[in-house]
Amino acid sequence: MSTEAPPEAVTPPLGPASPGARRRRLPWLLPHLGLLPFFGYLAVFLLWPTYLVLIGAFQDDRGRPTLRNVRTVTTSDYLHGFVRSIEVSATTALAGSVLGALLAWAVAESRPDGLLRRVTVASCGVLAQFGGVMLAFAFLATFGFNGVVTLFLHDHLGVNVLSGGTWLYGLTGLVVVYTYFQIPLMLIVFLPAVDNLRPEWREASMSLGGSTWAYWRYVAGPALAPSFFGAALLLFANAFSSYATAAALVSQGSPIVPLQIGNFLTSEVALGRGGAGKALALGMIVVVAVVMSLYALVQRKAATWLR
Amino acid sequence: MAAVNTSVPDGRTRPPRPSARSRRARPSPVSALRWAVLIVIGGYLLLPLLAMAEFSTRGTATGRSLDAWREIGSNADLLGAITMSLELSALTVVATLILLVPTMTWVHLRVPRMRRLVEFACLLPLTIPAIVLVVGIGPIYLWVNYLLGDSPLTLTFVYVILVLPYAHRAIDGGLGSADIVTLAEAARSLGASWPRVLVNIVLPNIRGAVISASIISVALVLGEFTVASLLNFDTLQVVINLLGKRDAAVSVAVSAAALLFAFVLLYALAQVASRRPGTVAADATEEGPTP
Numbered sequence: 001m002s003t004e005a006p007p008e009a010v011t012p013p014l015g016p017a018s019p020g021a022r023r024r025r026l027p028w029l030l031p032h033l034g035l036l037p038f039f040g041y042l043a044v045f046l047l048w049p050t051y052l053v054l055i056g057a058f059q060d061d062r063g064r065p066t067l068r069n070v071r072t073v074t075t076s077d078y079l080h081g082f083v084r085s086i087e088v089s090a091t092t093a094l095a096g097s098v099l100g101a102l103l104a105w106a107v108a109e110s111r112p113d114g115l116l117r118r119v120t121v122a123s124c125g126v127l128a129q130f131g132g133v134m135l136a137f138a139f140l141a142t143f144g145f146n147g148v149v150t151l152f153l154h155d156h157l158g159v160n161v162l163s164g165g166t167w168l169y170g171l172t173g174l175v176v177v178y179t180y181f182q183i184p185l186m187l188i189v190f191l192p193a194v195d196n197l198r199p200e201w202r203e204a205s206m207s208l209g210g211s212t213w214a215y216w217r218y219v220a221g222p223a224l225a226p227s228f229f230g231a232a233l234l235l236f237a238n239a240f241s242s243y244a245t246a247a248a249l250v251s252q253g254s255p256i257v258p259l260q261i262g263n264f265l266t267s268e269v270a271l272g273r274g275g276a277g278k279a280l281a282l283g284m285i286v287v288v289a290v291v292m293s294l295y296a297l298v299q300r301k302a303a304t305w306l307r
Numbered sequence: 308m309a310a311v312n313t314s315v316p317d318g319r320t321r322p323p324r325p326s327a328r329s330r331r332a333r334p335s336p337v338s339a340l341r342w343a344v345l346i347v348i349g350g351y352l353l354l355p356l357l358a359m360a361e362f363s364t365r366g367t368a369t370g371r372s373l374d375a376w377r378e379i380g381s382n383a384d385l386l387g388a389i390t391m392s393l394e395l396s397a398l399t400v401v402a403t404l405i406l407l408v409p410t411m412t413w414v415h416l417r418v419p420r421m422r423r424l425v426e427f428a429c430l431l432p433l434t435i436p437a438i439v440l441v442v443g444i445g446p447i448y449l450w451v452n453y454l455l456g457d458s459p460l461t462l463t464f465v466y467v468i469l470v471l472p473y474a475h476r477a478i479d480g481g482l483g484s485a486d487i488v489t490l491a492e493a494a495r496s497l498g499a500s501w502p503r504v505l506v507n508i509v510l511p512n513i514r515g516a517v518i519s520a521s522i523i524s525v526a527l528v529l530g531e532f533t534v535a536s537l538l539n540f541d542t543l544q545v546v547i548n549l550l551g552k553r554d555a556a557v558s559v560a561v562s563a564a565a566l567l568f569a570f571v572l573l574y575a576l577a578q579v580a581s582r583r584p585g586t587v588a589a590d591a592t593e594e595g596p597t598p
Contacts, residue, residue: 031417035425038410042428046468049443050435056443099348106344120349122574127352130530130569133544134562137551138355141362141559148358180355183348212337241436244532248548258438265441265537281439292434 053285056278069279078260078276082283085240085256088171092178093235099179100186100235101194101228107187108194121191124184131181132244139177139249143168169251177245182235189234193227193302226302233295237288257284356566363560375556376564385561388546391459395542396528399466400521403474406467408517411475412509415482416491429475432468437533440465448538459540469534470527474520481516482509515579522576526569 060066072078103120110116127135142149147168167173197220205215243258254260257280264277366372379385407429414421432440444465451461487509494508495501510517532544543565551558 031413032421034413034417035410035421038406038425039428041406041467042431044447045444045464046431046435046440049440049447052443052446053439102344103348106341106348109341118574118577122577123352123570125573126526126566126569130526130566132530132532133548134530134566135355137547137555137559137562138359138566140551140555142355142358144555146362146555148361149354180352183352237433241438243436243438244536244544247532247536248551258436261438261442262537278442281442284436284439285434288434288436 050285053278053281056275057282060275066275069275070282072276073279073283078257078280081255081257081260081280082287084171085258086287088174088178088256089236089239091175092182092239093232095175095179096182096235096239097186097190097228097232100183100231101190101224103183104187104190104194108191108197121188124187126184128181128185128188132242133248135177135181136245136248139168139173139180143173143176169249171255173249174246174256177249178239178242181245182239185235185238186231189231190227193224193231197223226298226304230295230298230302233291233298237291237295240287240291241284356563359559359563363556363563365556375554375560378554378557379561379564382550382557384541384546385550385557388541388543391541392529392543395460395462395466396525398460398463399470399528400524402463402467403470403520403524404517407471407474407478407520408510408513409505411478411482412487412505415487426475426479429471431471433472437469437531438537440468441534441537444538459535459542462535462538462540462542465534466524466528466531469531470524473523473527477516477520477523478513481513481519485512487512518579519576522572522579526572529565529569 057069058065058067060068107117107120131138139147141147144150168176201219201223202215205219210218241258243262246256246259247262250259254263261277261280261284264274264280363375364371364373411425414425448461451464455461490508490512491504494504499507529543531542532548535542536545536548543561547558547561547565550561
């Protein structure tokens with residue numbers, strides 16, 4: 001691996017604070033060479049693959065330029081995949097951000113160093129970021145055919161509620177499980193903003209005769225709004241890019257884009273149609289890039305309050 | 308996994324939080340609402356985890372049985388995958404630190420105007436979903452496997468990219484909080500070489516940040532499924548998923564064990580962060596046992 005420390009050759013003998021006469025003779029670019037290993041690595045394992053996706057989306061199997069892949073993706077069932085993906089992501093981002101914000105508020109009111117807060121933050125970190133396949137199995141154990149809740153309802157109420165668990169393996173299941181990992185992610189992203197609400201603001205509002213409602217409506221709400229929408233966008237991107245949970249959960253068909261892409265990579269049928277898979281991947285990049293740009297804009301707005 | 312703000316504590320020492328806030332007496336409806344929120348949402352988050360415990364300890368007739376948990380210790384595929392994933396995470400941590408620490412230190416000391424560019428580059432993987440990366444990385448892995456063999460450990464190359472945003476955030480915080488520039492200048496003026504500055508001056512001062520970056524990387528690698536499964540490597544998550552088709556109880560048991568392990572890691576991370584030199588050590592009485 002080319003990840004050595006910056007080579008000695010590019011280091012002039014003088015420190016950064018004392019640009020002596022000797023330094024001026026060295027080309028200005030020289031210290032920048034120390035970044036070569038890093039950007040070289042990134043170029044090979046991040047930029048090159050991305051470039052291959054972008055280019056491949058506009059090439060046929062023999063490498064000739066074509067628009068057929070893009071046309072395939074924007075006209076057929078794949079377009080429905082995008083619509084469904086966006087619906088699932090938007091629904092779970094909405095539910096996750098509202099519930100997660102409530103949880104963040106409840107946790108922020110507790111002691112800063114208390115056990116409740118530390119345990120909640122640590123477990124939310126686990127559930128939000130390392131779940132994937134494991135969360136799918138957690139829900140199979142809960143609502144699956146032999147899941148705890150399914151069996152309980154069947155044995156004790158004698159009803160076959162929720163059709164014995166089949167809903168879990170389709171789109172409804174995806175929405176429920178995704179929401180499950182969106183709530184903890186919201187807590188982690190949103191908690192710092194809630195922490196930054198100054199107690200003086202509440203005091204000022206109270207001393208001017210404002211009710212608790214007035215405080216939240218006119219002071220805390222507007223101050224938190226940019227952070228809230230930023231976090232919701234992040235949640236959207238998070239759900240939209242997820243593959244693991246869906247792959248472990250969905251048993252039939254490929255309702256959402258990441259699964260369709262996975263299909264292209266694994267199934268024999270798709271051999272020789274790699275271009276369409278790349279066009280799907282390009283579509284994902286476009287959606288996520290738009291969402292993340294919005295996020296950056298909103299975040300700038302939020303930074304005015306988070307100081 | 309597109310979180311910019313993660314639970315990773317950055318090295319920046321936070322301003323002391325206003326402590327008068329939660330102590331004050333409040334109207335009880337708000338307090339009741341708060342507890343209702345904690346119980347309902349907390350309950351929803353806990354339910355599947357408790358269900359895992361129940362599901363994985365089901366006996367044949369009526370009693371409880373730990374067979375599924377015992378199976379973890381005797382299933383060769385599973386043990387192999389666990390070992391492989393642990394090796395992968397260790398390798399990823401080492402590679403990430405070797406790539407990131409010298410580069411970021413160099414930027415910090417010598418080319419500060421490149422800081423935004425490096426930060427942007429490190430956050431880029433959040434905009435490019437792992438599933439998209441896999442689509443384009445095929446040809447590169449043909450070369451990697453040709454040069455280095457077909458070991459799952461080659462996944463390290465992609466994993467370094469995937470953990471980059473999180474590791475960058477942690478290390479950036481560490482570099483920002485210690486006065487590295489002055490220390491490095493002093494060491495250089497006393498005749499230390501750059502590698503020596505890195506190892507003897509910078510590393511000890513950003514130890515906490517390095518530990519944070521390492522823990523988050525380990526947890527991320529242990530939970531990774533997308534890349535491993537689509538490149539056909541049998542890591543822990545891939546094997547859990549395969550096993551689930553045959554013996555759901557064992558899969559649920561391993562999943563529960565892995566989640567628990569990740570929780571212990573992250574809880575330890577929170578402890579490490581609060582013990583960072585420069586911050587007041589946490590009151591010993593507040594340290595409850597990890598549930």
